[in-house]
Amino acid sequence: MYWGLLICAIAFEILGTLALKYSSTNASIWAMFVMVISYITSFIFLWGAVKKLDLSIAYAIWSGVGTAVICISSVYLFKEELGLLKIICIGFIIIGVVGLELLNK
DSSP, X not given: OHHHHXXXXXXXXXHHHHHHHHHHHHOOHHHHHHHHHHHHHHHHHHHHHTTTSOHHHHHHHHHHHHHHHHHHHHHXXXXXXXXXXXXXXXXXXXXXHHHHHHHHO
16 A cells, blocks of 8 residues: 555656646646646655655655656657666666665565
8 A cells, every 4th residue: 555655656746747847838827736736746645655664765766766757758748868878877766766675675
C-alpha cells in the first residue's frame, strides 16, 4: 500500500512539473491550476508513504524517478535536447535510486 502511495506521489509530481512548464510558456490559468493541485496531491501521497517507508528512501525515489521521467518527457513534449551527458546523468539517477533500495534491504 505504501509503495502505491509513493507511485501516486511520483505521478502527481510529474504532472505538476509538466504543468508548471506548460503554464509558464502558454500563460494558461488551467495549467497553473493543474500544477497547484498536482503538487498538493503529490505531497499528500508522499506524506502517506513516509508513514511506513524510510524518508531517505521514499524521498530519493520520489525525486529521482520524477527527475528522470520529467527529463525524458521534456524531450518529447517541449522539444528539449537530449544529449549524451543528459543520458549519462539520468543513468546515474537510476543507479542511485536502485542502489538506495538495495541497501535498504
